Amino acid sequence: MRLDVVTIFPDYLAPLDLSLIGKARRDGILDVRVHDLRDFAHDRHRSVDDSPFGGGAGMVMTPGPWAAALDHVVASGPTEDAVVPHLVVPGPGGVPFTQALARRLAAEPWLAFACGRYEGIDERVYEHAQERMPVTVVSLGDYVLNGGEVAVLAMVEAVGRLLPGVVGNAESLVEESHEGGLLEYPVYTRPARWEDGGILREVPPVLLSGDHAAIAAWRHEQRVARTAARRPDLLPASATTGALEDLDVR
Numbered sequence: 001m002r003l004d005v006v007t008i009f010p011d012y013l014a015p016l017d018l019s020l021i022g023k024a025r026r027d028g029i030l031d032v033r034v035h036d037l038r039d040f041a042h043d044r045h046r047s048v049d050d051s052p053f054g055g056g057a058g059m060v061m062t063p064g065p066w067a068a069a070l071d072h073v074v075a076s077g078p079t080e081d082a083v084v085p086h087l088v089v090p091g092p093g094g095v096p097f098t099q100a101l102a103r104r105l106a107a108e109p110w111l112a113f114a115c116g117r118y119e120g121i122d123e124r125v126y127e128h129a130q131e132r133m134p135v136t137v138v139s140l141g142d143y144v145l146n147g148g149e150v151a152v153l154a155m156v157e158a159v160g161r162l163l164p165g166v167v168g169n170a171e172s173l174v175e176e177s178h179e180g181g182l183l184e185y186p187v188y189t190r191p192a193r194w195e196d197g198g199i200l201r202e203v204p205p206v207l208l209s210g211d212h213a214a215i216a217a218w219r220h221e222q223r224v225a226r227t228a229a230r231r232p233d234l235l236p237a238s239a240t241t242g243a244l245e246d247l248d249v250r
């Protein structure tokens, strides 16, 4: 997968050189290219923002540098066919970023991310982009960040880890939170009996039983109960009635 990121803070994307994503880049699974928006500014001050028409606080990112940067990204793609990236623009007004959307994005050959700052990007940039490539504004959640870079780091990690060869054990992708619409089950490791300052904390016996069917059933029960307790919005209405009351879920 090819990933392009346009930002005024390229150093913010340095974490993409680390850990699993960094290894995926070195292994050639991910081709990540970060572009400094100011390289596409026309004036000697390399300015990328100006005051908003209509008044209001803050500054708006001007259309010129963005159009030049996005056109450069598109032009830098494979020349043999008219492949264009799917442009993802983080913003609090976007569609929710979910595991399902991460899976859909992971199936695409080329993503580009536009990191807005200030009060946002001039709306005509979206018009310019939409004439050249698919554009999706995506929100990480109902809160406001100062810029899109943090959101891009999160989305690149969520998408990149789904690519074949990035996560060592692909099985670990199956029963994690939000796979199958449920939160993950509780996990335990040694010691089986943990002396916690006078309190003995033990591992649920079923996990020590070796009875794989019973363990799978317990884990599913825990996933449903946790989801009902913490994220009932993820459950179909039918699933939250019945025998969940007697399950101990915090």
Ligand SMILES: Nc1cc(-c2cccs2)n[nH]1
Binding pocket: 090, 091, 092, 115, 116, 117, 138, 139, 140, 141, 142, 143, 144, 145, 146, 147, 148, 149, 151
């Ligand atoms: N979910 C979300 C995205 C954002 C921003 C993206 C770019 C500037 S602010 N805030 N909250």
